[in-house]
Amino acid sequence: MIKKIICGGFLLTAISAPSFAASVNTQLEKATQSVSEKVITWRRHLHQYPELSNREFETAKYITEHLKSLGLEVQTGVAHTGVVAKLSGGKKGPLIALRADMDALPVTEQIDLPFASKQTSTYRGNEVGVMHACGHDTHVAILMAVAESLVKIKDQLAGEVLFVFQPAEEGAPEGEEGGAELMLKEGLFKQKPEAVFGLHVTSSLNTGQIGFREGPLMASEDSFTINVTGRQTHGSRPWNGVDPIVASSQIIMATQTIASRQVDVTKAPSVISFGAINGGIRSNIIPDNVELIGTIRTFDQTMRADIKKRLAKTAELVAESAGAKADVHIDHGYPVTVNNVALTQKMTPTLARIAGADNIITTDLITGAEDFSYYALETPGLFYFLGVTPKDQNAKTAASNHSPQFYVDESALQLGVESLSQLVVDYLQ
Numbered sequence: 001m002i003k004k005i006i007c008g009g010f011l012l013t014a015i016s017a018p019s020f021a022a023s024v025n026t027q028l029e030k031a032t033q034s035v036s037e038k039v040i041t042w043r044r045h046l047h048q049y050p051e052l053s054n055r056e057f058e059t060a061k062y063i064t065e066h067l068k069s070l071g072l073e074v075q076t077g078v079a080h081t082g083v084v085a086k087l088s089g090g091k092k093g094p095l096i097a098l099r100a101d102m103d104a105l106p107v108t109e110q111i112d113l114p115f116a117s118k119q120t121s122t123y124r125g126n127e128v129g130v131m132h133a134c135g136h137d138t139h140v141a142i143l144m145a146v147a148e149s150l151v152k153i154k155d156q157l158a159g160e161v162l163f164v165f166q167p168a169e170e171g172a173p174e175g176e177e178g179g180a181e182l183m184l185k186e187g188l189f190k191q192k193p194e195a196v197f198g199l200h201v202t203s204s205l206n207t208g209q210i211g212f213r214e215g216p217l218m219a220s221e222d223s224f225t226i227n228v229t230g231r232q233t234h235g236s237r238p239w240n241g242v243d244p245i246v247a248s249s250q251i252i253m254a255t256q257t258i259a260s261r262q263v264d265v266t267k268a269p270s271v272i273s274f275g276a277i278n279g280g281i282r283s284n285i286i287p288d289n290v291e292l293i294g295t296i297r298t299f300d301q302t303m304r305a306d307i308k309k310r311l312a313k314t315a316e317l318v319a320e321s322a323g324a325k326a327d328v329h330i331d332h333g334y335p336v337t338v339n340n341v342a343l344t345q346k347m348t349p350t351l352a353r354i355a356g357a358d359n360i361i362t363t364d365l366i367t368g369a370e371d372f373s374y375y376a377l378e379t380p381g382l383f384y385f386l387g388v389t390p391k392d393q394n395a396k397t398a399a400s401n402h403s404p405q406f407y408v409d410e411s412a413l414q415l416g417v418e419s420l421s422q423l424v425v426d427y428l429q
Contacts, residue, residue: 021429023156024153024156024425024429025422025425027152027153027156028149028153028421028422028425029418031148031149031150031152031153031421032145032149032414032417032418032421034148034149034152035145035148035149035417036414036417038144038145038148039141039142039144039145039413039414039417040141040410040413042062042066042140042141042144042145043137043138043140043141043408043410043413044115045062045115046059046062046132046137046140046141047113047115047116047117047132047137048115048116048117048118048119049117049119050104050105050117050119050130050131050132050137051102051103051104051119051121051130052103052104052105052106052121052123052130052173053103053167053168053169053170053171053172053173053178053179054080054081054103054167054168054172054173054176054178055081055103055121056081056102056103056167057081059081059102059140060076060081060082060083060102060165060167063083063102063140063144063165064076064083066144066147066148067083067085067144067147067163070147070148070151071151072085072086072087072147072151072163073085073086078183078186078188079166079167079168079177079178079179079182079183079185079186080167080168080176080178080182081102081167082102082164082165082166082167082183083165084162084163084164084165084188085147085162085163086160086161086162086163087147087150087151087154087157087160087161087163088154088160089154089155089156089157089158089159089160089161089428090154090155090156090157090158091157091158091159092158092159093157093158093159093160093428094159094160094193094194094195094428095159095160095161095162095191095192095193095194096159096160096161096162096193096194096195096196096197096424096427096428097161097162097164097189097193097195097196097197097375097379098143098146098161098162098163098164098196098197098198098420098424099143099164099166099180099196099197099198099372099375100136100139100140100142100143100164100165100166100198101136101139101140101166101167101169101170102136102139102140102165102166102167102169103136103167103168103169103170104117104119104130104131104132104133104134104136104137104170105130105131105132105133105134105170105402106121106123106128106129106130107128107129107130107131107133107402107403107404108128108129108131108404109129109131109133109404110404110405111404111405111406111407117129117130117131117132119131124174131404131406133401133402133403133404133406134170134401134402134406135200135201135202135388135401135406135408136169138201138388138408138413138416139199139200139201140165141413142199142413142416142417142420143163143165143420145413145417146163146417146420146421146424147163149417149421150421150424150425153425156425157424157425157428158428158429159427159428161424162193164183164188166179166180166183166371167179168182169370169371169372179371179374180371180372180373180374180375181371181374184374184375184378189375189378189379192378192379193379194379194380195340195343195379195380195381195382195427196372196375196376196378196379196380196381196382197347197381197382197383197420197423197424198372198375198381198382198383198384199383199384199385199386199416199419199420200370200383200384200385200386201385201386201387201388201401201408201412201416202385202386202387202388202401203388203389203395203398203399203400203401203406203407204385204387204389204395204396204398204400205361205385205386205387205388205389205395206387206389206390206391206393206395207387207388207389207390207391207409207411207412207415208355208356208359208387208391208412208415209355209359209360209361209386209387210351210355210359210360210361210384210385210386210387210415210419211360211361211362211363211384211385211387212339212344212351212361212362212363212382212383212384212385213339213344213362213363213364213365214339214341214344214345215338215339215341216268216299216300216336216337216338216339216365217337217338217339217363217365217366217383218336218337218365218366218367218368218369218370218373218383219271219297219298219299219336219337219365219366219367219368219369220296220297220298220299220301220304220333220334220335220336220369220373221295221296221297221333221334221369222295222296222304222308222330222331222332222333223293223294223295223296223330223331223333224293224294224295224296224311224328224329224330224331225291225292225293225328225329225331226248226251226291226292226293226294226315226326226327226328226329227289227290227291227292227326227327227329228244228247228248228251228279228289228290228291228292228315228319228324228325228326229244229288229289229324229325229326229327230242230243230244230247230286230287230288230289230290230322230323230324231288232285232286232287232288233285233286234284234285234286235282235283235284235285235286236284238286241286241288242322242323242324243286243322243324244279244286244287244288244289244290244324245279245280245286245287245290246322247290247318247319247322247323247324247326248277248279248290248292250318250321250322251292251314251315251318251319251326252274252277252292254314254315254318255272255311255314255315256272258270258272258307258310258311258314259271259272259307262310263303263306263307263310264303267300267303268298268299268300268303268365269298269299269365269367270296270297270298270299270303270307271295271296271297271298271367272294272295272296272307272311273294273295273297274292274293274294275293275294275295276291276292276293276294277290277291277292277293278290278291278293279291296308296311296330297367297369298336299336299365300336301335301336304335304336308330311328311330312328312330315328316328333369334369334370334371334373334374335373335374335377336373337369337370337372337373337376337381337383338373338376338381339376339381339382339383340376340380340381340382342380343380343381343382344382346427347382347423347426347427348360350419350422350423350426351384351419351423353422354415354418354419354422355415355419363385370383382423384419386412386415386416386419387412388407388408388409388412389407389409390409391409
């Protein structure tokens with residue numbers, strides 16, 4: 001809408017705010033369309049040459065070359081291999097951050113694609129295949145495309161955008177630091193952004209769909225090891241020793257009542273799972289030690305701390321009652337990923353406009369974990385899922401993320417580019 005204004009005897013023409021927004025959106029649409037083929041090319045290259053956590057050296061070079069070609073000032077070597085660039089708009093305004101993770105998984109690809117990964121690497125002493133089985137190749141390609149799109153309309157932006165290409169979301173190698181936590185420790189948010197956005201592709205949604213929820217979205221993740229020590233004896237004379245196998249079985253059963261009986265299940269769900277039991281070498285020898293390994297998942301930080309205390313206390317007291325001893329070690333993993341309620345409500349209309357209201361899905365709580373959670377602890381965050389299962393296929397039966405058959409419908413990537421770019425434009429207007 002154009003208005004004519006009389007000012008000091010002169011006739012001025014001004015563009016109203018809605019018309020200005022429409023103009024910027026039109027420019028953005030052209031910019032995102034101009035990278036629609038590039039994003040697929042970039043993704044295929046990245047998919048063909050995946051790299052494990054904290055070893056994303058060539059990936060970082062590929063990203064850096066592109067960002068520098070856009071005229072951006074680029075910082076490399078953040079948290080080992082991370083790449084960060086900042087775009088300054090034509091007008092003053094807040095800083096917002098966009099994040100993409102870079103690392104692949106020790107998985108051998110089983111899909112016959114012309115750009116399938118043939119890469120191998122050493123993982124925990126073993127030679128393994130390497131694959132972008134969680135779609136981080138798409139995240140990088142999408143953010144590269146978003147950067148190029150926003151550079152083309154930078155004069156219209158009232159603020160700054162921080163592009164964060166993060167290594168080691170899947171977890172740093174043993175004995176190393178990495179990921180979001182290390183990036184923050186090294187000063188990533190020294191200039192604190194007003195908001196942070198991120199996305200993740202998922203086979204559980206179809207192409208064209210976007211999924212998220214307000215508040216807690218993904219679980220915290222803590223792994224634990226319980227070493228149960230008894231006293232070795234002959235299997236025919238258990239009374240002469242202390243059986244750590246029986247004590248371990250009692251610990252496993254007792255700890256299951258923590259989630260079902262000791263914490264408020266109406267507040268948030270929680271999971272305690274055991275993934276390994278190691279102990280003993282012969283049928284007729286009761287060993288002196290058993291190792292239990294497991295994971296804790298919660299959606300509430302207070303509950304998380306409470307469950308960890310209860311797990312340790314339960315294991316120790318149950319072992320003591322059997323005459324054994326339990327040493328409990330808990331590795332503190334990723335926090336709960338929480339979508340800031342106010343930010344989510346503010347930006348939902350943007351996502352609905354880009355994807356279509358019918359394609360906005362309120363997701364269930366997800367017991368997987370994400371280190372985007374660290375960013376969202378520092379500043380309001382919004383993390384959402386982008387469907388990548390072809391529309392003519394059942395997303396419920398599609399191979400899941402981390403599977404060697406994980407498949408991405410590349411036509412879904414454009415919605416990722418458009419949605420993330422539009423979130424920036426709408427937030428900064």
